[in-house]
Amino acid sequence: MEEIRVIKVTGSEQMNDFIQLPKKIYRNIPQYVPEFESDVRGLFDIKTNPGLEFSKIQPFVAYRGEEPVGRIVGIVNRKANKRWNLKNVRFSMIEFIDDYTVSRALIEAVEAWGMEFGMEKIHGPLGVTDFDKEGMLVEDFDLTGSMTAIYNPPYYPQHMEVLGFEKEVDWLQIRIDIPEEVPAKYARVAQYARETIGLRVVKRSKEEIRGEYGQRAFRLFNQAYESIFGFSELSPKQVDNFLGKYLALIDTRMIPIIENDKGEIVGAAVTMGSLCEALKKSKGRLWPFGWYHLLKSLFLKREESAEMLLIAIRPDYQGLGVNAMFFDDLIPIYNRMGIKWAETGPQLEDNVRELTQWKPLKPTFVKRRRCYVKPING
Numbered sequence: 001m002e003e004i005r006v007i008k009v010t011g012s013e014q015m016n017d018f019i020q021l022p023k024k025i026y027r028n029i030p031q032y033v034p035e036f037e038s039d040v041r042g043l044f045d046i047k048t049n050p051g052l053e054f055s056k057i058q059p060f061v062a063y064r065g066e067e068p069v070g071r072i073v074g075i076v077n078r079k080a081n082k083r084w085n086l087k088n089v090r091f092s093m094i095e096f097i098d099d100y101t102v103s104r105a106l107i108e109a110v111e112a113w114g115m116e117f118g119m120e121k122i123h124g125p126l127g128v129t130d131f132d133k134e135g136m137l138v139e140d141f142d143l144t145g146s147m148t149a150i151y152n153p154p155y156y157p158q159h160m161e162v163l164g165f166e167k168e169v170d171w172l173q174i175r176i177d178i179p180e181e182v183p184a185k186y187a188r189v190a191q192y193a194r195e196t197i198g199l200r201v202v203k204r205s206k207e208e209i210r211g212e213y214g215q216r217a218f219r220l221f222n223q224a225y226e227s228i229f230g231f232s233e234l235s236p237k238q239v240d241n242f243l244g245k246y247l248a249l250i251d252t253r254m255i256p257i258i259e260n261d262k263g264e265i266v267g268a269a270v271t272m273g274s275l276c277e278a279l280k281k282s283k284g285r286l287w288p289f290g291w292y293h294l295l296k297s298l299f300l301k302r303e304e305s306a307e308m309l310l311i312a313i314r315p316d317y318q319g320l321g322v323n324a325m326f327f328d329d330l331i332p333i334y335n336r337m338g339i340k341w342a343e344t345g346p347q348l349e350d351n352v353r354e355l356t357q358w359k360p361l362k363p364t365f366v367k368r369r370r371c372y373v374k375p376i377n378g
Contacts, residue, residue, distance in 0.1 A: 055075055075089065091126075095152075121373055126371060135370055136157055149367070183361065308344045
């Protein structure tokens with residue numbers, strides 16, 4: 001059997017191999033939801049990924065002979081390492097055939113690259129920021145993936161354990177069926193928050209959200225998430241990039257923002273209709289027909305699920321009914337839009353306050369995913 005070679009991606013031919021490899025891995029896996037190829041390319045360009053202003057990033061491809069058999073990305077996030085007092089290199093976007101020589105060679109390539117910058121541990125899957133895809137799926141491989149979370153075959157975590165990785169943290173996703181009526185508890189608490197505390201739900205136009213109002217909302221996200229595992233504060237450029245990537249795809253009715261009587265933003269939720277089936281039909285390409293499938297899902301025949309991307313509450317307003325106001329606003333909107341169920345992004349398993357807020361909706365906890373860690377083998 002031919003030796004495995006892992007090389008740094010330095011040119012367009014290798015980048016093409018990097019991008020096309022998932023089509024081989026997931027050829028017969030209907031649960032996989034592809035990313036747009038243009039989005040993947042943009043991750044490595046500082047013009048479209050402002051996170052590279054404080055991060056080093058290096059993609060690799062593994063070959064057996066001339067055949068691509070694996071890929072991985074190494075990331076050194078200087079801002080996160082400083083914030084958490086770490087010397088960690090992250091691995092991301094890892095894909096490999098079921099061959100331990102391939103997965104080992106990929107990890108060793110990132111370890112060696114990280115050691116060049118003085119890194120002492122390797123962990124992942126993690127992106128440049130906490131808003132990138134993170135966490136390797138370790139359960140519920142039969143469930144369809146999502147736009148914003150990793151899907152991988154069952155053999156991936158088996159490889160991580162054989163390669164000496166241990167659990168660092170786990171995330172869970174929360175799936176709910178949309179009720180026909182707002183649960184009485186949410187309705188009661190939302191009314192209290194409106195009448196006694198003076199809170200109100202507002203909806204802003206895309207033009208407003210693209211501007212200073214969106215920056216204000218994301219300053220809230222930075223404040224609310226600052227103590228969450230692996231988080232590093234988003235810069236104004238990163239906020240603009242996030243809004244540019246998602247805002248065109250989101251119906252602003254699905255973005256409830258909570259203001260107090262002073263007009264301050266004290267809570268914000270970013271949700272959107274699922275585009276999973278459209279992405280699968282597009283096969284990761286906008287052209288020639290990818291845009292058609294997206295537009296069809298957005299405006300002609302919506303998919304039956306929603307993705308809850310981000311929810312944040314200002315710390316001094318937590319426990320005062322802001323969560324109830326989100327649900328009180330969104331449930332009737334979801335019903336009018338024909339949305340039958342919704343799923344959150346990954347939530348840390350030890351974030352008890354976040355997980356318990358869903359209890360009146362009888363949630364199902366699904367898609368456990370894991371960040372692995374181990375010392376670099378020097």
